Amino acid sequence: MTQGEILYSGKAKTICLSEKPDELIVSFRDDITAFDGGKKDQLQGKGASNAGVSAFLFGILEESGVQTHFIRMEDPVTMRVKKLSMIPLEVIVRNRAAGSIVRNYPFTEGHYFDPPVVVTDYKDDTRHDPMINDDIIVALGLLTHEEIARVKASALKVNLVLKAFFDGIGLELVDFKIEYGRYGNTILLGDEISMDSMRLWEKGTMKSMDKDVYRFEKGDVMEAYRTVSARIFGSR
Ligand SMILES: Nc1ncnc2c1ncn2[C@@H]1O[C@H](COP(=O)(O)OP(=O)(O)OP(=O)(O)O)[C@@H](O)[C@H]1O
Ligand SMILES: [Mg+2]
Structure with missing residues (x-):
């Protein structure tokens, strides 16, 4: 390399x-x-x-x-x-309410979303990643309406695949954030999908197995990360 x-x-x-x-x-x-x-x-x-x-x-x-x-x-x-030309959006898919959606709207922590909720945030740390809607995305020239529909459909597909996978190893996929970028004429999923970018709860409980352990000092974050990793690699 x-x-x-x-x-x-x-x-x-x-x-x-x-x-x-x-x-x-x-x-x-x-x-x-x-x-x-x-x-x-x-x-x-x-x-x-x-x-x-x-x-x-x-x-x-x-x-x-x-x-x-x-x-x-x-x-x-x-x-x-x-190498992608990153689209400055965070595409968030939520199966249950946790984090900012509980702070900003009257949902109780753990509320089930059926169908899942897709949220887009404008990725800009100086502006604290404000939520963005389709018309603003188009007005900024980031994506066309047609591309937005494709990106959201892709994010929901990612959700279906990952939710089923985690269910099989005793974890509940609460929500996750992904990023996309342009590669020639296509839009590809980029960045990472990890315990930093997903919320995972131990199935049947609301026990965090992700970065919330670090954010809210709920215990040993590396123990949680190692447990998730070991379950994933033990599954195949
Ligand atoms: N395939 C790729 N091609 C180009 N850039 C990428 C690719 N995948 C991820 N990135 C970008 O690389 C950076 C990854 O670094 P990291 O996640 O540490 O950044 P960050 O601190 O989250 O900052 P940022 O807010 O810019 O993401 C991100 O800006 C991400 O958008
Ligand atoms: Mg990042």
Whole structure:
């Protein structure tokens, strides 16, 4: 693997150029942050946990016909991906109410959404990722209405696949955030899908097995991340 110049260093991952112009090298670091970077720590093994889980989930999504940026793992914390022109949106799918939707609207924590709720946020830390609607997305020139429909349908497909998978390993997929980007004329699923970007509850309880353990100091976050990872890799 040839790891080139650093293109971008985010809160949890470092993105480098590779020897190929259309591929990037993503390193998952041990950094964990919450509340727009207001809380931060380093946790040994966190990068490898998230990288492994992300790679695995991109794999099952590809098998189900969802196109992703994932190419292969180069080592336990390093992923080779297709270089996307990222669309600055966070596409959030919610099966049960938790987090901001409980703070902002009169839903009780754990309320079941049937059908699932899809929310889009404009990805801009300086503006605290405000919620955005379809007309504003189009007005900003990010996506056409037709592309928005395709992205939302893709996010719901991701939800179906992941929800069924996690159910099989005793975990409930409460919600998750994904990001998409353009690759030539196509739109691919990019970034990561990990315990940093999903809410997972131990089935039958509301016990967090994701970054909420860190956000709200509910226990040993690495123990939760290791448990999820071990269940995932024990499932095949
Ligand atoms: N395939 C890809 N091609 C180009 N950029 C990507 C790709 N996948 C993810 N990214 C971008 O790389 C960055 C990943 O870094 P990280 O998640 O650590 O950033 P972050 O701190 O969340 O910051 P940001 O708010 O910009 O995401 C994100 O900006 C993400 O949009
Ligand atoms: Mg990010």
